[in-house]
Amino acid sequence: MSVSFALLGLLEGGPRHGYDLKRSYDEAFGRDRALHYGQVYATMARLLKNGLVEVESEPGDGPDRKRYAITDAGITDMAAWLTQPEKPEPYLQSTLYTKVVLALMTGRDAAEVLDTQRSEHLRLMRELTRRKIDGDLADELICDHALFHLEADLRWLELTAARLDRLAEKVGR
C-alpha cells in the first residue's frame, strides 16, 4: 500500500519514467528493500486502472517510453492517505504472551523464553545502533524509529519478567 503512495508522491514533483521512479524510490525509501522494476510497472498499471495516474507517451516502444503523471484524483488520494493515521498494531506481544503462558502451563522456564527474546531484540538493536552511528541523518531517523519500537517491546518483556510469579499463579502452576 505505502509503495503506491510513495510512487504517487514522487510523481507530484512532475512526470517521470518508470526507471526514474524506481531510482528515486530506492534513494528515498529503499535502503532496506529496493524496488524491482516489475513492482514499479505493476503498481503503475494498478494506479493507471484506478485513474490515479495517466501516461504521457513518447515516440518509440517499450515500457520505458512511458512517462507517468499524477492525476487530480491521485493528488486527492495522496492527501487523504497522508492525513489518515495508521492503526497501531500490537503485533508481537500476542505471540510472546502466548509463548510465556504456554511455557508456564507446561512447566517450562518462562524466564528463559523472555531472556532469549531480550537477547534477540538487543542483537537487532545493536545492529541498528551501529548503522545509525556510521550513517547519515536519514539512517539515524529510520534506525531510531525501529529502535524505539524494539525498546517498547523490551519494556514489555521486562515488565512481564517481573510479573512471572503472578502470571504463573493465574495459569495455575
Next chain:
Amino acid sequence: MTAPSSGTRPVLTAEDLHLGFGETRALQGASLSVYAGEVLALMGPSGSGKSTLLHCLAGILTPESGSVRYGDRDLARMSDTERSALRRGTFGFVFQFGQLVPELTCLENVALPLRLAGAARRDAHRRAADWLERLEVADVGGKRPGQASGGQGQRVAVARALVTEPTVIFADEPTGALDSLNGELVMKLFIAAAKETGAAVVLVTHEPRVAAYSDREAVVRDGRVRERELIR
C-alpha cells in the same frame, strides 16, 4: 557462561559473590567476567542487584563471600591504599549525576584525577582540554558544572573518567538524567572514546537503547547473573 573470542582474557572476574543489606540479599552467588576492551551491559529489574554487583566489581563494596579479581589480584586481599590507587588510576567512573565538583571549572574537574596522581598543573590541564575536545565540550572548559547543561555536564564527567586512560570504566545509568537526544550523544561519544583507548566498560542501565551500545549483556536477577556470549 560463554567465553568470548579465544585468547581474550578477562580483566575482571567475579566469582560466587554474596552480599546482603539487613534482610535483603542483594547478591546470591553472582559470577561474571569482564573482558578487555568490551562494553558489557548489566541489565535487570530494579532491586535485582546490578548496582551492588557493579560496586563490588569496582572495589567500592566488599562481598561477604566470593572473590573479585583484577587480573590475578584479589581485590579483598589488597590494602585500602592499593584499592584506592586502583579506583583512581585503573578504574574510571561515570554516574547518573552529582559527580562533578561544583566549585571547580569543568576543565579543572577533568584535570583533577591527573592532579591527584601527581601530574603537573600545566600537563594535567593540557590533557584535560584534549579530552573535553574529544567529547565535544571544549567550550564549557572555563565554566562551572552548574553553568553547563545536563548533557554537557555528563560529557565532562565522561572526559574525567577517561582522562587517566583507565582499563575499566564503570558507568551506572550514565544517561539516566538526560533526554533521549542528549543521552544518545553521550553514549555515542563515550563508547567511541572507550573503544579508542581500549578500555572495557561495565554499563548498568535499564534503558534498552543505551544497552544497545554494548557488545553483550548480562542479566542480573535475584542477585545472580545470566551472561550472554560476546557478539562482535
